[in-house]
Amino acid sequence: MGQARFLFLQGMASWFFDHLGRELLARGHEVRRINMNGGDRLFWNCTPASDFRDGLKRWPAFLERHLEQWEITDVVLFGDCRPLHKVARKLARARDLRVHVVEEGYLRPNWVTLEQGGCNGYSSLRRDPTWVREAAGAAPPWTDGERVVSRFSRRAFEDVCYNVASMAMSPLYPGYRTHRPWHPAVEYAGWLSRFAVSPIDKRVSRNRLEALLASDTSFWVFPLQLDCDSQVREHSWLGRLAPAIEQVISSFAHRAPLSDKLVLKEHPLDNRLQDWNAVARRAAMREGVQDRVVYLPDSKIEPLYERAKGVVTINSTAGFLALRYGLPVMALGPAIYNMPTLTFQGGLDDFWTQAASPSFETFDAFRRVVAQRTQVNGGFYSKDALKLAVQNAADRLDQATDLRDVASQWSTQVGAEPNVEAPSLTLTS
Numbered sequence: 510m511g512q513a514r515f516l517f518l519q520g521m522a523s524w525f526f527d528h529l530g531r532e533l534l535a536r537g538h539e540v541r542r543i544n545m546n547g548g549d550r551l552f553w554n555c556t557p558a559s560d561f562r563d564g565l566k567r568w569p570a571f572l573e574r575h576l577e578q579w580e581i582t583d584v585v586l587f588g589d590c591r592p593l594h595k596v597a598r599k600l601a602r603a604r605d606l607r608v609h610v611v612e613e614g615y616l617r618p619n620w621v622t623l624e625q626g627g628c629n630g631y632s633s634l635r636r637d638p639t640w641v642r643e644a645a646g647a648a649p650p651w652t653d654g655e656r657v658v659s660r661f662s663r664r665a666f667e668d669v670c671y672n673v674a675s676m677a678m679s680p681l682y683p684g685y686r687t688h689r690p691w692h693p694a695v696e697y698a699g700w701l702s703r704f705a706v707s708p709i710d711k712r713v714s715r716n717r718l719e720a721l722l723a724s725d726t727s728f729w730v731f732p733l734q735l736d737c738d739s740q741v742r743e744h745s746w747l748g749r750l751a752p753a754i755e756q757v758i759s760s761f762a763h764r765a766p767l768s769d770k771l772v773l774k775e776h777p778l779d780n781r782l783q784d785w786n787a788v789a790r791r792a793a794m795r796e797g798v799q800d801r802v803v804y805l806p807d808s809k810i811e812p813l814y815e816r817a818k819g820v821v822t823i824n825s826t827a828g829f830l831a832l833r834y835g836l837p838v839m840a841l842g843p844a845i846y847n848m849p850t851l852t853f854q855g856g857l858d859d860f861w862t863q864a865a866s867p868s869f870e871t872f873d874a875f876r877r878v879v880a881q882r883t884q885v886n887g888g889f890y891s892k893d894a895l896k897l898a899v900q901n902a903a904d905r906l907d908q909a910t911d912l913r914d915v916a917s918q919w920s921t922q923v924g925a926e927p928n929v930e931a932p933s934l935t936l937t938s
Contacts, residue, residue, distance in 0.1 A: 512537055513539070513583050514539040514583065515530070515541065515581070516575070517553070518543055518545075518585070519586060520549070520552065520586075521587050522670070522671035523552065532899050541575070543558065544559070544561070545685050547679065548670075552667075560682070561593075561682075563683075563684040568596055569596055569600060576606070581606060583606065583609060584598075586610060589631055590743040592686075610623070610627055611902075614884055615879055616829065616880060617826055618888070619656060619657045620886055621887055623902050624883040629845065634845050636843075636848040638848055638868070642870070644878045648878050654886035657886070657887060657888040659894060660890050663891060675693070689737055690736075691782060700780055703779075710807035713806060717805060728803070728817060729819050729821060730814070730817045730820045730821070731773050731820070733779070734825050735778060740824050750785065751788050754788050756841075758771065758789065761861065762796035762801075764859070773803070774813065814830065818864075821839045835867065838852045840852045851872060885905055
């Protein structure tokens with residue numbers, strides 16, 4: 510294990526990158542940082558940082574200069590679909606540098622993702638059950654890991670701090686443009702509106718869920734994702750959430766058994782800047798199935814999975830949980846679990862009548878491989894969870910030289926653009 514020279518780019522609204530940098534310094538590595546906005550500056554006190562103040566056009570030359578000057582061996586970033594990070598991944602590959610992508614965990618709630626090359630649609634994990642079962646031979650038995658507590662209050666507070674600092678120091682970073690589709694103030698307005706009606710949402714969801722579970726009705730679940738999430742915008746052929754809702758309801762109306770219902774569950778972190786309930790209601794009315802579509806604005810997903818007939822998802826980690834419950838899953842995007850014997854490989858129209866349960870052998874093998882190669886136990890939004898994540902992530906990065914050899918065995922396209930054909934979403938004649 511030799512000394513590495515790490516460059517940290519943008520992280521989340523959390524102290525994770527700062528604490529991880531300090532731990533790597535303590536282990537004898539060199540640590541560098543480039544700030545893109547005031548939020549980055551606020552959440553980084555580990556080492557002196559360089560500031561990038563210009564726009565995207567000047568970013569490649571700026572980054573190339575610093576990679577060369579600092580003799581960087583490893584790049585660490587959060588979210589590989591941000592415009593600045595896409596360029597960084599491309600330049601790092603050209604220089605044969607290791608790129609470590611941090612994300613929310615595939616195996617939440619007790620894990621965070623730390624994957625080399627790319628994650629989600631850019632993951633180098635093969636969508637091949639034969640390879641998965643063979644790779645699992647070197648993976649330890651599955652455990653849930655140490656329990657992690659994630660505090661929403663801390664997440665919200667640190668998010669506000671990050672964005673306020675970014676806005677306050679915007680004159681220092683005139684070229685910075687957020688990767689998100691909305692200004693933070695607009696998002697917060699949506700959140701305040703959601704909080705105001707939260708008691709009503711909870712009561713409505715509870716009543717609808719109780720009525721559904723008390724009946725003998727068979728139902729399918731469609732867990733909604735965030736419209737701004739790169740999983741939807743970058744790693745989905747649908748591109749946005751509204752067409753996904755319309756496609757799923759249309760297919761359900763034409764192909765699902767007439768006695769079945771479809772349950773749409775809103776994402777708990779949705780900012781309500783779009784009214785997905787209204788989108789679903791209009792689509793259901795257009796297809797004449799308004800009495801068969803149930804919308805839950807604020808509900809846990811586990812009670813649904815205990816009774817569901819199957820799950821339709823774009824590429825959400827909710828699909829991973831559904832596989833854990835042994836439910837048939839239809840993935841409409843290049844999810845890392847979208848492969849034969851795990852998810853339905855036919856068209857959406859056929860899923861309602863031909864869905865089959867996943868292979869437990871493949872799922873167990875896949876979960877162990879994912880945990881071993883892409884996950885670290887820990888979290889971002891509590892003191893103990895952060896400490897655990899930092900220690901485990903530092904251990905993983907300490908082995909970076911070895912991981913390069915392992916990664917080359919996963920795929921010859923590490924970090925490459927996804928090359929997965931879209932499933933059939935149109936109605937068959």
